[in-house]
Amino acid sequence: MTENERQTEEKIFEAATEVFIEKGMDGARMQDIADHAGINKSLLHYYYRTKNRLFNAVFEMIAGQMFKKFAPVFDANLSLEEKIRFFFREHISFLQKNPRLAPFVLNEINRNPERVRKFIQGIDIKKIWTTLEAQHKEELEKYNITLENIPQLMTSIAALSVFPFAGRVLIASILEKMGYNFDDYIEKRKKYAAEFVINAIKK
Amino acid sequence: MTENERQTEEKIFEAATEVFIEKGMDGARMQDIADHAGINKSLLHYYYRTKNRLFNAVFEMIAGQMFKKFAPVFDANLSLEEKIRFFFREHISFLQKNPRLAPFVLNEINRNPERVRKFIQGIDIKKIWTTLEAQHKEELEKYNITLENIPQLMTSIAALSVFPFAGRVLIASILEKMGYNFDDYIEKRKKYAAEFVINAIKK
DNA sequence: GTCTATAGAAGGATAGAC
DNA sequence: GTCTATCCTTCTATAGAC
Numbered sequence: 001m002t003e004n005e006r007q008t009e010e011k012i013f014e015a016a017t018e019v020f021i022e023k024g025m026d027g028a029r030m031q032d033i034a035d036h037a038g039i040n041k042s043l044l045h046y047y048y049r050t051k052n053r054l055f056n057a058v059f060e061m062i063a064g065q066m067f068k069k070f071a072p073v074f075d076a077n078l079s080l081e082e083k084i085r086f087f088f089r090e091h092i093s094f095l096q097k098n099p100r101l102a103p104f105v106l107n108e109i110n111r112n113p114e115r116v117r118k119f120i121q122g123i124d125i126k127k128i129w130t131t132l133e134a135q136h137k138e139e140l141e142k143y144n145i146t147l148e149n150i151p152q153l154m155t156s157i158a159a160l161s162v163f164p165f166a167g168r169v170l171i172a173s174i175l176e177k178m179g180y181n182f183d184d185y186i187e188k189r190k191k192y193a194a195e196f197v198i199n200a201i202k203k
Numbered sequence: 204m205t206e207n208e209r210q211t212e213e214k215i216f217e218a219a220t221e222v223f224i225e226k227g228m229d230g231a232r233m234q235d236i237a238d239h240a241g242i243n244k245s246l247l248h249y250y251y252r253t254k255n256r257l258f259n260a261v262f263e264m265i266a267g268q269m270f271k272k273f274a275p276v277f278d279a280n281l282s283l284e285e286k287i288r289f290f291f292r293e294h295i296s297f298l299q300k301n302p303r304l305a306p307f308v309l310n311e312i313n314r315n316p317e318r319v320r321k322f323i324q325g326i327d328i329k330k331i332w333t334t335l336e337a338q339h340k341e342e343l344e345k346y347n348i349t350l351e352n353i354p355q356l357m358t359s360i361a362a363l364s365v366f367p368f369a370g371r372v373l374i375a376s377i378l379e380k381m382g383y384n385f386d387d388y389i390e391k392r393k394k395y396a397a398e399f400v401i402n403a404i405k406k
Numbered sequence: 407g408t409c410t411a412t413a414g415a416a417g418g419a420t421a422g423a424c
Numbered sequence: 425g426t427c428t429a430t431c432c433t434t435c436t437a438t439a440g441a442c
Contacts, residue, residue: 004425024314026229030418040427045419100313107310109372110303111227116376125381151381151388152395155374159366160359166309166369169316170323171358178328178354185354192355200403207407233436243409248437 009047011037016044017058021104025055025111059108062101063118069094074131080139085194088161092190095165102165143201153201160193212250214240219247220261224307228258228314262311265304266321272297277334283342288397291364295393298368305368346404356404363396 015037019028030051034041048054073087095102109116129147133140140146145153164171164186172182218239222231233254237244251257276290298305312319332350336343343349348356367374367389375385 008425024227024229024310026227027314029416031416041418042420042428043426046425049419051418103310103313106369106373107227107306109370110306111230113372113376116372119373120376120380123377123380125377149395151374151378151383152392152399155367155370155388156363156396156399158370159362163362163366163369164358166366167312167358167361169312169319170309171354173316173319173323174326174328175354177323177326180354185358189355192352193359196355196359196403199405200399202402211407232434234434244436245410245438246408249407252437254436 008037008039008043011039012044012047012054013057013061016054017061020055020058021062021100024104025108028055059105059115060118062105063115066101066105067119067122074128080136080143081198084157084197085191087157088194088197089190091161092164092186092193095162096186099165099168102162103168106162106166144203145201156200157197160189160196164189211240211242211246214242215247215250215257216260216264219257220264223258223261224265224303227307228311231258262308262318263321265308266318269304269308270322270325277331283339283346284401287360287400288394290360291397291400292393294364295367295389295396298364299389302368302371305365306371309365309369347406348404359403360400363392363399367392 012033016028016033019033019036023029023032028051030044031041033054034044037044044051044054048057069091070087072090073083076083076086078086109119129150168182171185175182175185215236219231219236222236222239226232226235231254233247234244236257237247240247247254247257251260272294273290275293276286279286279289281289312322332353371385374388378385378388
């Protein structure tokens, strides 16, 4: 692959990422992507054959990127409470830098459930649970966290982190109306959400 | 308006609601809506002129419907804790009956921020706060709930209720993999989320 | 009010020259 | 590898008959 090819393919990929995240699969236009990349429409087909393949390439990259963000939590050498603080700090910071990623991914998954496989194929819940148990046996007992209620807890944690971005435009509008600011709200949220969860699981 | 006209317009509206929620504004097709309504494509234009107007009619109805669900919380004669339980029970039950509503609304708002006005035009946060303060002064002080941190608290409550549906397909897939079931998870969530929040705000 | 027919534009995709 | 030209389909929207 020559330097030129790599450059073009990369330009297309970056342009496609931008347009797909902005408009979604259905709303995106090949012409729009070509314009963003500064090349001709038919070059898109030369490199990716179809709109669907181009979209899949973009989606897989983003899915992988989001999943990687969860990994460090499960091997970082921290107490359970510190892991919760660590997670919210890191995860919200990541979404803060890419505020359109969460709504994009959630929407495309709901629209096309087949895509979900790319997300969960790598996830082994039982193994995650075994790891957690090995690292935090006493704390899990103390907080009464069991394999049965871990879905409730983990989706609650995800909810507190992701929802502000999934509902960003709505929340930002209401905050503006109150004289507040979305960026400040998000900055505060890193700590608020962590303490909220830690309090919630304390008996 | 004759009985016939009303019937046709209503059939169109219902078909459009179904198709728009399923496919979104960009993915929906006028032909598809006409087929669902069992009428001809050009009748859609006769009644609603454009796809955009038809979509707006549908969206406004749904937006109003979702907002109405929040109202009883602010005048029900209940303690603060009971209101929290009441809210999760009612709100999750509503979303349970209409599991595609939340992702639809969130996505369309993010895609077209102008639409957000239809949602928040009726909301008067200061008045909500005044009402809450009048009804629960001591409880708010006890839990250290202030006008400054109410955005964090209210978005957290919304998050715990809405996120399971915003991420439904993803969450359901992971649950299946664990041998659990999404419907059971949602049923349990009505109580889990309420106790989670009540614990979280207790010092 | 409801239908058929069709306009008119736009979209994805391909052929072929260079 | 990149471009122009163009095919073919699909989509919104309108005209006009009944």
